Amino acid sequence: MAAEAAERHLELLREEREAELAESRAWQESVSLKELQRRGVCLLKLQAASQRTGLYGRLLVTFQPRKHDSDAELPYNSFGPGDIVGLYDSAGQGDLLSSGIVTRITSKAVTVAFEESRDGLPSLHQEGSYRLLQLANDVTYNRLKKALNSLKQYHGGPASDLIDVLFFSSDPSAFSETKPLKLYNDTLDASQREAVSFSLAQRELAIIHGPPGTGKTTTLVEIILQAIQQGLKVLCCAPSNVAVDNLVERLAGHKARVLRLGHPARLLQPIQHHSLDAVLARGDSAEIVADIRKDIDQALAKTKKAQDKGERSHFLSEIKVLRKELKEREEAAMAAALSHASVVLATNTGASSEGPLKLLPENHFDLVVIDECAQALEASCWIPLLKAPKCILAGDHKQLPPTIISHTAAAKGLSLSLMERLTERYGEKVVRMLTVQYRMHQAIMQWASMEMYGGRLTAHPSVAQHLLKDLPGVTSTEETSIPLLLIDTAGCGLFELEVEDEQSKGNPGEVQLAGLHIQALVEAGVKARDIAVVAPYNLQVDMLREHLCHRYPELEVKSVDGFQGREKEAVILSFVRSNRRGEVGFLSEERRINVAVTRARRHVAIICDTHTVTSQAFLKRLVDYFSGHGEVRTAFEYLDNLAPECYAQEGRGERQRGAKLPAAPGPKLQLPAGRKLKAAAAAEAACRKPEAHFSPSTSGPGSESPGTKDGAEKFKAVLAAFLESDEVQLDFPPSLSSHDRMLVHLTAEDYRLQHWSTGEGRDRFVSVRKKEPAEPSRPTATLPSQQLPIPQPQRPSGETPSPAEPGGSSEGSGKLDLKTLHLERVRREEARREEAAKKAQELSTGLPCSSRKKDKTEAKGKAAVKSGADSVAEEDIDALISAAVKADTTCSFPRCKASVTTLGQLCLHCNSRYCLSHHIPEVHGCGAKAKAHARQRISREGVLYPGSGSKDKSLDPARRAQLQRRLDKKLNELTSQRKSKKRDKEK
Numbered sequence: 005m006a007a008e009a010a011e012r013h014l015e016l017l018r019e020e021r022e023a024e025l026a027e028s029r030a031w032q033e034s035v036s037l038k039e040l041q042r043r044g045v046c047l048l049k050l051q052a053a054s055q056r057t058g059l060y061g062r063l064l065v066t067f068q069p070r071k072h073d074s075d076a077e078l079p080y081n082s083f084g085p086g087d088i089v090g091l092y093d094s095a096g097q098g099d100l101l102s103s104g105i106v107t108r109i110t111s112k113a114v115t116v117a118f119e120e121s122r123d124g125l126p127s128l129h130q131e132g133s134y135r136l137l138q139l140a141n142d143v144t145y146n147r148l149k150k151a152l153n154s155l156k157q158y159h160g161g162p163a164s165d166l167i168d169v170l171f172f173s174s175d176p177s178a179f180s181e182t183k184p185l186k187l188y189n190d191t192l193d194a195s196q197r198e199a200v201s202f203s204l205a206q207r208e209l210a211i212i213h214g215p216p217g218t219g220k221t222t223t224l225v226e227i228i229l230q231a232i233q234q235g236l237k238v239l240c241c242a243p244s245n246v247a248v249d250n251l252v253e254r255l256a257g258h259k260a261r262v263l264r265l266g267h268p269a270r271l272l273q274p275i276q277h278h279s280l281d282a283v284l285a286r287g288d289s290a291e292i293v294a295d296i297r298k299d300i301d302q303a304l305a306k307t308k309k310a311q312d313k314g315e316r317s318h319f320l321s322e323i324k325v326l327r328k329e330l331k332e333r334e335e336a337a338m339a340a341a342l343s344h345a346s347v348v349l350a351t352n353t354g355a356s357s358e359g360p361l362k363l364l365p366e367n368h369f370d371l372v373v374i375d376e377c378a379q380a381l382e383a384s385c386w387i388p389l390l391k392a393p394k395c396i397l398a399g400d401h402k403q404l405p406p407t408i409i410s411h412t413a414a415a416k417g418l419s420l421s422l423m424e425r426l427t428e429r430y431g432e433k434v435v436r437m438l439t440v441q442y443r444m445h446q447a448i449m450q451w452a453s454m455e456m457y458g459g460r461l462t463a464h465p466s467v468a469q470h471l472l473k474d475l476p477g478v479t480s481t482e483e484t485s486i487p488l489l490l491i492d493t494a495g496c497g498l499f500e501l502e503v504e505d506e507q508s509k510g511n512p513g514e515v516q517l518a519g520l521h522i523q524a525l526v527e528a529g530v531k532a533r534d535i536a537v538v539a540p541y542n543l544q545v546d547m548l549r550e551h552l553c554h555r556y557p558e559l560e561v562k563s564v565d566g567f568q569g570r571e572k573e574a575v576i577l578s579f580v581r582s583n584r585r586g587e588v589g590f591l592s593e594e595r596r597i598n599v600a601v602t603r604a605r606r607h608v609a610i611i612c613d614t615h616t617v618t619s620q621a622f623l624k625r626l627v628d629y630f631s632g633h634g635e636v637r638t639a640f641e642y643l644d645n646l647a648p649e650c651y652a653q654e655g656r657g658e659r660q661r662g663a664k665l666p667a668a669p670g671p672k673l674q675l676p677a678g679r680k681l682k683a684a685a686a687a688e689a690a691c692r693k694p695e696a697h698f699s700p701s702t703s704g705p706g707s708e709s710p711g712t713k714d715g716a717e718k719f720k721a722v723l724a725a726f727l728e729s730d731e732v733q734l735d736f737p738p739s740l741s742s743h744d745r746m747l748v749h750l751t752a753e754d755y756r757l758q759h760w761s762t763g764e765g766r767d768r769f770v771s772v773r774k775k776e777p778a779e780p781s782r783p784t785a786t787l788p789s790q791q792l793p794i795p796q797p798q799r800p801s802g803e804t805p806s807p808a809e810p811g812g813s814s815e816g817s818g819k820l821d822l823k824t825l826h827l828e829r830v831r832r833e834e835a836r837r838e839e840a841a842k843k844a845q846e847l848s849t850g851l852p853c854s855s856r857k858k859d860k861t862e863a864k865g866k867a868a869v870k871s872g873a874d875s876v877a878e879e880d881i882d883a884l885i886s887a888a889v890k891a892d893t894t895c896s897f898p899r900c901k902a903s904v905t906t907l908g909q910l911c912l913h914c915n916s917r918y919c920l921s922h923h924i925p926e927v928h929g930c931g932a933k934a935k936a937h938a939r940q941r942i943s944r945e946g947v948l949y950p951g952s953g954s955k956d957k958s959l960d961p962a963r964r965a966q967l968q969r970r971l972d973k974k975l976n977e978l979t980s981q982r983k984s985k986k987r988d989k990e991k
């Protein structure tokens with residue numbers, strides 16, 4: 005049974021490994037070494053500056069750039085402590101000499117610990133030239149394989165009975181007698197206590213199911229302390245270093261004798277104290293060991309100076325003897341330290357028998373505990389599981405499973421965790437669920453509880469009603485006194501970007517909305533560090549960071565996957581997907597949404613297109629829950645200028661009209677029942693007396709919406725009446741909400757009326773005007789009937805939404821903090837204007853005036869300026885000047901005329917400004933560069949996280965610095981240009 009399963013698992017692992025390798029090969033092998041260095045995964049032309057023997061006989065070599073001045077800096081790179089690197093000889097064949105682990109990296113040097121160095125690296129000489137390359141880590145794969153092979157052949161070891169239970173060939177059982185417990189932590193709730201006593205009473209297997217915030221770690225710590233109290237030896241593991249370190253910290257706090265395995269370079273600072281290396285360094289044999297190391301180093305030095313071969317080999321054999329002694333002494337010391345500890349902690353793969361644990365007798369451990377078990381590959385659990393007769397697994401299989409690259413391997417069961425497999429089979433027989441949660445406001449919890457946890461969760465009174473406004477320094481506002489907020493973009497034309505790659509989906513409109521909501525929270529006193537923005541897609545995470553992080557450095561922007569296990573006071577979720585096809589991709593993974601929502605303690609805001617996402621039943625229930633229990637706002641309430649302004653543009657409206665889908669069953673602004681929508685109420689009020697005055701939208705607070713359609717119908721009536729009348733222009737009062745104004749814009753467009761908004765903020769109002777008769781517009785006979793669908797400010801898929809076309813009043817609600825960029829742009833603009841003026845001057849004074857060409861005025865500003873510079877004499881001067889001015893205010897994307905005055909974004913790859921629809925590198929042609937950048941991060945972390953950003957890099961400092969440098973350079977250029985011009989004038 006076990007053997008079969010192990011064999012099948014091995015097969016799937018092979019498949020996964022192949023997928024992983026294929027992926028890293030695909031990009032690593034097709035590029036040159038220089039390119040690899042540019043991407044930061046390779047360091048060329050290094051010299052071995054110094055060598056010494058470090059802890060546990062590791063050879064530590066420090067490499068520096070091979071330059072003659074010792075001050076040379078390493079090129080930009082993504083090397084970090086814990087990375088596995090290959091050492092290559094630059095000369096000759098460039099063979100792999102050895103592999104090691106980076107222990108330290110500074111701007112000038114990188115230090116690598118070579119593990120298999122006992123017989124000496126083929127002597128690195130000072131003169132040699134070497135290179136380091138980050139390696140795909142096959143250590144993990146080999147250990148998984150080894151564990152499964154041991155499982156296949158397992159015979160008579162301590163885990164024999166446990167294996168039978170885990171493969172269902174015998175039933176789990178309990179100890180007959182159990183003593184009453186005296187708890188270390190007497191604040192445990194009933195479900196936690198039950199989990200503790202149940203786990204201790206089980207003979208082979210217990211599972212603790214800990215939904216978000218239910219104190220799973222707190223419970224595990226109590227269990228481990230009780231086990232120690234009973235004299236048991238515990239091996240405690242988790243799939244990630246972070247989870248293990250968390251346990252080390254909590255256990256050490258209870259004065260348990262803990263020992264943490266793992267390369268010290270990979271451990272958090274406060275945990276290093278508990279590492280095996282640190283314990284050894286404090287031990288009795290530490291001095292002797294240090295002496296031996298010194299002897300080895302001396303012998304090594306002598307070898308180098310050795311005159312002849314005989315002398316050399318003498319020293320080498322001496323070193324061999326010394327190393328053997330060092331190894332024996334160290335192993336004895338390690339074995340002593342390991343058996344002295346009550347709890348040994350390691351990652352699942354760190355518990356491999358290839359490591360220090362091989363020094364312990366086979367039946368040393370009585371209990372294996374695995375935390376975050378639902379996030380681990382089953383194979384990785386088998387590494388520790390084979391070492392004890394009993395296991396306690398903890399986790400939550402309703403959150404995300406381990407990341408698998410190969411889709412087929414995942415589908416065939418590789419992503420099914422051991423915890424889930426056992427829970428499905430045994431249920432109550434082995435599982436105890438924690439049911440009191442200590443994180444979320446009741447309203448946030450309730451949805452997850454019903455959807456994922458059988459309605460069994462309750463909120464502890466200490467958190468059940470807590471809101472953002474209860475935090476110190478936070479004032480009570482609309483935003484800070486609600487736990488649930490849904491910002492709906494349905495019908496607002498805020499489509500996702502059309503990118504083929506499933507992993508890179510982005511939605512610029514949602515980025516903006518997130519920014520505005522954060523602003524509202526921060527203005528109410530919520531600290532940026534208490535807020536997280538979470539999105540399911542890499543691209544969106546990048547866009548959010550680009551847009552928000554410079555303004556809120558402490559804000560955390562993460563992928564859902566990257567935020568698992570964490571919490572924040574306020575969480576803003578950007579669901580990204582918005583398309584006519586109702587495609588939701590990653591979002592359909594219920595566990596991902598569960599993780600996303602349950603990170604929030606006091607407030608969760610979902611930004612999504614309800615029309616798109618409700619095509620999926622699970623997401624529809626989520627939207628319905630938020631509609632029924634929280635506040636709903638439409639994106640129109642935030643983005644005053646967006647859609648209507650697009651429509652107001654002459655010409656563009658025509659283009660759109662032509663391309664519009666024939667009466668598509670597009671989003672109709674239908675609102676779920678019970679939705680509070682101020683705008684709709686106002687629209688209704690506004691149209692109660694269509695012929696006369698509009699009542700202000702602020703009356704009737706919180707009135708329930710009758711649905712927006714009615715409002716639109718009534719605006720139609722108003723406009724129809726206006727058309728019949730002799731009036732030329734109709735101004736609507738400023739009391740209309742942004743949503744009302746949008747309805748007016750839409751309806752006016754449909755009636756072929758001119759329409760625009762004027763004024764700022766509260767004074768903003770919308771006007772409509774009959775078109776000039778001269779215009780060959782369609783005759784009034786085509787006036788839409790009442791039955792015509794309300795036109796949506798949407799484009800058919802394929803065309804991305806256009807951003808605001810800022811008129812004189814556009815600064816009103818955008819409030820984007822692009823101050824630096826703005827400043828740069830303004831100066832650039834100024835310089836260009838001066839340049840153009842200068843050219844004009846030159847022309848009018850020096851050069852003969854040739855025939856004027858008017859037809860080029862339509863040409864795109866940038867192109868006109870560039871090509872125009874050469875043949876400037878032929879150009880119409882006015883056109884040239886206006887083109888030069890326009891060049892910097894319009895999007896750099898070919899044929900796009902959108903303004904970038906307030907909403908533009910600078911692309912870091914090509915250093916051009918684009919509108920919000922085109923600033924994504926993939927969209928305007930910098931995709932390859934952006935990908936290379938992303939790849940760099942992937943290689944840095946060694947794993948590809950589908951649908952997730954890099955694990956923890958809220959801001960890439962290198963990238964920021966690069967941007968800063970470019971800005972500075974540009975500004976300097978401009979300043980000196982201006983100076984020299986001034987001088988010219990003065991002459």
Ligand SMILES: Nc1ncnc2c1ncn2[C@@H]1O[C@H](COP(=O)(O)OP(=O)(O)OP(=O)(O)O)[C@@H](O)[C@H]1O
Pocket residue numbers: 191192193196214215216217218219220221222223442443569570
């Ligand atoms: N019985 C309890 N009484 C009061 N607070 C508790 C209790 N149990 C847990 N908590 C609190 O709940 C929070 C979460 O506990 P813990 O760190 O054990 O989380 P966890 O369940 O492991 O986390 P996650 O849900 O993210 O996996 C902590 O702040 C902890 O102090």
Ligand SMILES: [Zn+2]
Pocket residue numbers: 911912913914915916925928929930
């Ligand atoms: Zn670009």
Ligand SMILES: [Zn+2]
Pocket residue numbers: 895896897900901902918919920921922
């Ligand atoms: Zn554009």
